[in-house]
Amino acid sequence: MESCIFCKIVKGELPSSKVYEDVDVFAFLDIKPVNPGHTLVIPKKHYVNVHDMPDEMVGKVAIAAKKVADAILKIGAKGVNIGTNNGKDAGQVVFHAHTHVMPRYGNDKFSLWVGKEYDGDERQEVAEKIRQSLNP
Ligand code: AMP
Ligand code: ZN
Numbered sequence: 263m264e265s266c267i268f269c270k271i272v273k274g275e276l277p278s279s280k281v282y283e284d285v286d287v288f289a290f291l292d293i294k295p296v297n298p299g300h301t302l303v304i305p306k307k308h309y310v311n312v313h314d315m316p317d318e319m320v321g322k323v324a325i326a327a328k329k330v331a332d333a334i335l336k337i338g339a340k341g342v343n344i345g346t347n348n349g350k351d352a353g354q355v356v357f358h359a360h361t362h363v364m365p366r367y368g369n370d371k372f373s374l375w376v377g378k379e380y381d382g383d384e385r386q387e388v389a390e391k392i393r394q395s396l397n398p
Contacts, residue, residue, distance in 0.1 A: 263308040268358035272306045281333075286319065287326040292362070296343075296372050299334050301363040303327045309359040311348040327361045339365035343374075 263269045270276040271290060278290035281301055292300040303326050309315045315323075331342040343364040347353040366372065380388075 263358070266308055266358050268304050268356060268360065269308050282326060282330055284326065286322050289326060289330050296364045297367065297370055299339065299365040301330050303330060303361045303363060305359055310357050311354060311359045312346055313348060315359055323361055327363050330363045334363065334365045340368060341366040
């Protein structure tokens, strides 16, 4: 992907603070970290997001993200959030698949989502829809 900034980072055409690399995966520091050490773990090959990736590659990125998370805990983080934003409406801004590995501390003021309540039978209904979508 010619214009993709993360492809350029993998190729060394744009600078990055690399923390990990193997045959398929590359990991580097996010330029706007939730906390110092916030890392992006990406497949070297261009995929738009998780829905575009073969399962095997999803596994490779997840294993590398866990390695990085373990390393971040070892240097002092108290917890780690691991997550991916898939699609514009889910907050994806860079359309080369990436997994965020975010160091956390009890007093870091980073807030996660607030859960809503289900209305009536909505919980059962949506569970049934997802079950059917998984097994059409
Ligand atoms: P997302 O919203 O999941 O697409 O997140 C994209 C992330 O990429 C953001 O957290 C940005 O701070 C980060 N980012 C964008 N450009 C760069 C770059 N050149 N080097 C490192 N991180 C970047
Ligand atoms: Zn790319």
